[in-house]
Amino acid sequence: MSQTDIEPETTVDARGAACPGPLMDLIGAVRGAESGAVVRLLSDTERSLTDVPEWVEETDNELLATEEGDDHHAFYVEKA
Amino acid sequence: MTERVIVVGGGTGGTVLANDLADRLGAEIDAGDVEVTLVNDGPDHVYKPVWLYVPFGQREPEDGRRRLRELVDDRVAVRVDRVTDIDTDAGQVRYHEAPEPIDYDYLVLATGSTLAPEEIPGLAEGGHDYYSESGAEALREELLSFTEGHLVLSVVGTPHMCPAAPLEFVFMADDWLRERGLREDVDITYTYPIQRVHGNPHIAEWARPLMDERDIEVETFFNAESVDPDAGTITSMEGTDIDYDLLVAIPPHRGIDLIEEAGLGDDGWVDVDKHTLEAEAAENVYALGDTAATGVPNAGSVAHYQAGVVGQRIASQIRGRPATATYDGKTLCFVETGMDAASFVEFDYERPPSPAPPSEKLHWSKLAYNESYWLTARGLL
Ligand SMILES: Cc1cc2nc3c(=O)[nH]c(=O)nc-3n(C[C@H](O)[C@H](O)[C@H](O)COP(=O)(O)OP(=O)(O)OC[C@H]3O[C@@H](n4cnc5c(N)ncnc54)[C@H](O)[C@@H]3O)c2cc1C
Numbered sequence: 001m002s003q004t005d006i007e008p009e010t011t012v013d014a015r016g017a018a019c020p021g022p023l024m025d026l027i028g029a030v031r032g033a034e035s036g037a038v039v040r041l042l043s044d045t046e047r048s049l050t051d052v053p054e055w056v057e058e059t060d061n062e063l064l065a066t067e068e069g070d071d072h073h074a075f076y077v078e079k080a
Numbered sequence: 081m082t083e084r085v086i087v088v089g090g091g092t093g094g095t096v097l098a099n100d101l102a103d104r105l106g107a108e109i110d111a112g113d114v115e116v117t118l119v120n121d122g123p124d125h126v127y128k129p130v131w132l133y134v135p136f137g138q139r140e141p142e143d144g145r146r147r148l149r150e151l152v153d154d155r156v157a158v159r160v161d162r163v164t165d166i167d168t169d170a171g172q173v174r175y176h177e178a179p180e181p182i183d184y185d186y187l188v189l190a191t192g193s194t195l196a197p198e199e200i201p202g203l204a205e206g207g208h209d210y211y212s213e214s215g216a217e218a219l220r221e222e223l224l225s226f227t228e229g230h231l232v233l234s235v236v237g238t239p240h241m242c243p244a245a246p247l248e249f250v251f252m253a254d255d256w257l258r259e260r261g262l263r264e265d266v267d268i269t270y271t272y273p274i275q276r277v278h279g280n281p282h283i284a285e286w287a288r289p290l291m292d293e294r295d296i297e298v299e300t301f302f303n304a305e306s307v308d309p310d311a312g313t314i315t316s317m318e319g320t321d322i323d324y325d326l327l328v329a330i331p332p333h334r335g336i337d338l339i340e341e342a343g344l345g346d347d348g349w350v351d352v353d354k355h356t357l358e359a360e361a362a363e364n365v366y367a368l369g370d371t372a373a374t375g376v377p378n379a380g381s382v383a384h385y386q387a388g389v390v391g392q393r394i395a396s397q398i399r400g401r402p403a404t405a406t407y408d409g410k411t412l413c414f415v416e417t418g419m420d421a422a423s424f425v426e427f428d429y430e431r432p433p434s435p436a437p438p439s440e441k442l443h444w445s446k447l448a449y450n451e452s453y454w455l456t457a458r459g460l461l
Contacts, residue, residue, distance in 0.1 A: 024237075058301040
């Protein structure tokens with residue numbers, strides 16, 4: 001399911017975690033990342049499709065791409 | 081051959097489990113076929129919910145301590161020591177005070193949570209907490225003499241112990257300050273990392289109007305990044321600054337390092353099957369309570385129910401029968417909504433919570449539970 005050629009520095013696999021686990025896992029990974037690094041989040045909850053963009057909107061970070069899949073989604077976030 | 085069960089951690093989960101195993105496997109233990117060891121890194125069992133009341137001068141930390149030996153069935157060997165190594169391939173653990181590794185047939189990790197305030201620069205110096213005995217005592221010193229200014233309660237990390245406790249603290253502080261005629265001189269702000277006031281949407285929907293009614297300011301999407309103790313400011317990753325006079329934080333939580341070193345999961349939480357509580361990365365290893373990553377709250381009630389499941393599964397395995405007991409996500413929480421009112425929630429993996437209307441009766445039920453907790457730890461309730 002890789003439509004982008006973005007190379008993430010870190011991947012957080014939050015598949016199976018209940019809401020708000022995936023968003024909190026993403027926030028934790030972005031917190032620990034270097035500026036400019038890309039964090040990829042894998043999540044299988046639909047809520048993440050709204051949670052992740054809403055959180056990124058609140059921050060200076062950037063949502064580079066979202067890949068919607070049948071069994072899970074992938075989000076690429078670049079740390080400001 | 082004697083089957084050896086080692087339970088690491090003599091908190092709520094480990095203690096209830098050790099008593100449960102003594103009860104179920106009493107005959108086998110007496111016959112020398114089974115040995116149950118409970119190892120804890122201190123002589124006392126600590127009941128953490130008492131700490132919520134300490135800053136308000138209502139309870140003493142000693143109220144939450146009892147000798148572990150007094151709470152545990154005599155058929156269980158209690159060892160006061162620290163496990164320093166876990167080797168799941170060899171089926172061994174190592175104790176701090178013993179040179180030789182010890183073999184186990186079943187290992188249960190009930191090592192709970194640790195606090196990691198150092199992950200947020202300035203937090204340890206600038207913030208207070210009531211998530212540790214020393215933190216609760218230091219906060220009591222501050223709070224009892226706090227008569228005006230800005231009180232900020234910041235939930236820095238999730239998961240954390242007792243997701244209800246941050247809400248309880250602001251509701252209690254609001255009520256307590258009102259009773260003392262000080263509320264007009266104190267502003268209260270509550271911050272939360274995601275877009276609502278609690279991880280569970282049903283509890284968030286219930287709590288938010290109560291906070292609005294009581295003039296508790298809310299700042300959501302607030303992930304604390306740093307604290308400046310000199311300036312009295314807490315800053316979020318989202319770029320918001322809040323000035324505080326008294327900062328009470330729920331610090332980031334971690335499990336113990338050993339768990340990651342043993343390859344059992346990240347950040348000290350054991351990856352488990354959320355129904356059987358078996359570790360995903362090793363055979364005959366279980367985790368329960370805070371340390372088991374199941375997605376349900378880190379709560380004593382969860383540890384208690386999970387202990388019953390693990391007890392049944394291990395007893396079945398020892399007797400050569402299929403283990404059929406499973407955990408359904410059951411969680412019970414009383415939620416203090418003031419100094420003399422509380423709500424109550426009950427939920428599981430399938431059924432969402434529906435908080436009960438706050439009442440004085442529920443408040444007394446919570447206090448009564450706190451008193452009868454020692455019977456729970458003993459395995460009697
Ligand atoms: C302020 C506050 C209020 C709370 N209120 C409630 C409430 O109202 N209701 C509720 O259900 N829950 C509440 N909780 C949460 C509850 O206390 C915890 O979820 C519960 O204690 C978890 O039990 P546990 O057995 O997993 O871990 P713990 O009870 O924390 O026990 C872990 C034990 O393992 C020991 N240990 C750790 N590492 C090692 C090692 N390497 N070797 C040996 N021993 C080790 C520790 O010292 C500790 O004794 C509250 C918590 C706090 C902080």
